[in-house]
Amino acid sequence: MPELPEVETIRRGLLPIVGHTIVGCDVRRRDVVRDRTNGSPNPRRGSIEPSALGVGSVVDELVRLGKQLGIVVRDPCGQERVIVVQLGMSGQVSLVDSARIPDAKHVHLVWALDDARRVCFRDARRFGGVTLLGSRSDLDGFWAPLGPDALEITAGQLRDGLGTSTRAIKAALLDQGVIAGVGNIYADEALHHAAINPCERCSDLRTDQIRALAKAIRGVLREAINARGSTLRDYRDPSNEPGEAQLMHRVYARAGLACLSCGHVIEQCRIAQRSTCWCPVCQPINR
Structure with a gap:
């Protein structure tokens, strides 16, 4: 299971995406995404607004607490949203060229960047997932139960x-x-x-x-x-x-x-x- 060093290594490896715009997101498996931006009683179901997935926003910052990674994005109006990635037992996050998307069977989300690169979330055992939050303050609340880093x-x-x-x-x-x-x-x-x-x-x-x-x-x-x-x-x-x-x-x-x-x-x-x-x-x- 990925622990803090693995998640921090991923955070550092993704730093080149900061400043780039997310131009699309392909959700290939809906149940790995928890959408907490719209107040839905079942965040694993229903349609997801592209903006909640960061589409149209610039990657502003990559933050981490413990084993969780937060991708902070900012839309053209200045609204911040956060994509929280939890790797579970077998999760991976890859930064690849568009022609090199790995093992489609277990790739559940693919974000497209403005320079043709892709950020892929892969999780064969599906104990991990992605949580969508509507603001930085929502992230503070989401991480409140965690102890010190x-x-x-x-x-x-x-x-x-x-x-x-x-x-x-x-x-x-x-x-x-x-x-x-x-x-x-x-x-x-x-x-x-x-x-x-x-x-x-x-x-x-x-x-x-x-x-x-x-x-x-x-x-x-x-x-x-x-x-x-x-x-x-x-x-x-x-x-x-x-x-x-x-x-x-x-x-x-x-x-x-x-x-x-x-x-x-x-x-x-x-x-x-x-x-x-x-x-x-x-x-x-x-x-």
């Missing part, structure tokens, strides 16, 4: 988000209301970097451990962004290139292999219904 998380913000919860720290890191952008891959990696057992209860973490974890989260995510994200199966950047961050994984998906830090065998369990890998030597439970 993981790339800039501070120890104080993390401490406040964890509170006195008795759930496992791994489960808390997966909660997008606590911290936005961390998923299964980078939760395992950050916990290993911070020497914290994923089963540790949030309420049992010491102040120095929370500080170390916030630093580890920021560091792991930045390293992954520099490597253009992790490609394990579906993920590609907008140029259809795979990332290389998976080459740096120290514990994720390495159950039964030697820990790269101490040589002990990596163990595995399930926390919050997600496979979790850790080193029992490097990441002991607090006593």
Whole structure:
């Protein structure tokens, strides 16, 4: 599943579209689009105004919070709208020439730009989607349930988000209301970097451990962004290139292999219904 580094890599890869006008949009699968611009009780059905899809508007800005990408567009009258892209398990966003639209079977939306390039949203498993919002303030409301962005998380913000919860720290890191952008891959990696057992209860973490974890989260995510994200199966950047961050994984998906830090065998369990890998030597439970 694409996490913050993959979405940030996509955001950066799409920056060349800023300043260009969207001249058309081909909606090939209506149910992946949630139109929240018209007050419809069923945003996945009905016709969509081309303006809601950004047609006739200039791409003004690309913003991100956690795992979600916001494409801010502005029409000739100055009205802002936002196209929010959520990648789910297998979503991809490609920037291609008109003759290179990939795998039509799973391409659900295609935006045409004024320079003949196309922005394609592809999602084979359809856990992701696109949400259309009528203003920048609507985006603020849409993102209000999310916690602080993981790339800039501070120890104080993390401490406040964890509170006195008795759930496992791994489960808390997966909660997008606590911290936005961390998923299964980078939760395992950050916990290993911070020497914290994923089963540790949030309420049992010491102040120095929370500080170390916030630093580890920021560091792991930045390293992954520099490597253009992790490609394990579906993920590609907008140029259809795979990332290389998976080459740096120290514990994720390495159950039964030697820990790269101490040589002990990596163990595995399930926390919050997600496979979790850790080193029992490097990441002991607090006593």
